[in-house]
């Protein structure tokens with residue numbers, strides 16, 4: 001099991017954002033996390049990645065409790081995320097945005113004094129591979145903040161790839177993308193999962209995407225898990241239909 005969440009609860013003032021949330025993310029699969037706006041999906045990402053400290057409950061990553069870890073320690077154990085609102089260094093190039101995330105172990109006295117990050121040939125190759133994999137070659141030296149959202153989202157994913165994640169958390173990667181971009185991104189996500197056996201937790205409102213790629217789907221509503229199962233089971237679950245697919249729009 002890649003990640004096990006047990007009894008996670010958090011509240012903000014009077015708002016119970018998550019109540020007793022428990023589920024598991026199996027190895028090497030894509031798990032979907034869906035639910036209406038405000039259901040608590042991003043809050044759960046923030047807890048897993050230690051931006052928020054839960055009031056109750058535990059998180060185990062490959063059986064090891066990670067409750068006491070800090071956000072900056074997560075990439076080194078293999079947990080990476082993207083953000084609902086893309087968070088790039090807008091004034092840097094695509095290449096530098098990716099390079100900056102690549103861990104470097106080439107530490108010399110000179111480099112340390114002048115804060116220079118230098119990369120070994122394999123590390124440079126890793127950066128190039130991530131750029132190629134996300135088809136970012138022609139944007140490599142473009143300023144990230146000036147690129148269309150669809151490209152920026154691919155840069156965010158490329159940044160995660162250089163960290164060789166065991167678990168990748170994607171928060172609404174298709175939001176704001178057109179259908180062609182969504183299709184391409186869906187293909188990339190599946191490829192990441194298959195090629196690197198990376199477990200993925202996918203938060204997405206695009207039901208076609210979720211139903212198409214997720215082997216398991218967890219549904220949150222008002223901070224509680226109301227259903228868990230295959231896309232077929234979720235599609236036919238009365239509580240899900242009522243809570244989430246009830247409106248004509250979503251149906």
Ligand SMILES: Nc1ncnc2c1ncn2[C@@H]1O[C@H](COP(=O)(O)OP(=O)(O)OP(=O)(O)O)[C@@H](O)[C@H]1O
Pocket residue numbers: 012015017035036037038039040041042043044084
């Ligand atoms: N830092 C915070 N302070 C106060 N309330 C918060 C905070 N973070 C989240 N919340 C509240 O927790 C609830 C869950 O929010 P969250 O952003 O996790 O929902 P979501 O499922 O990601 O929704 P969406 O699909 O719109 O992104 C909401 O009521 C939100 O207002």
Ligand SMILES: [Mg+2]
Pocket residue numbers: 041042043084
């Ligand atoms: Mg959210």
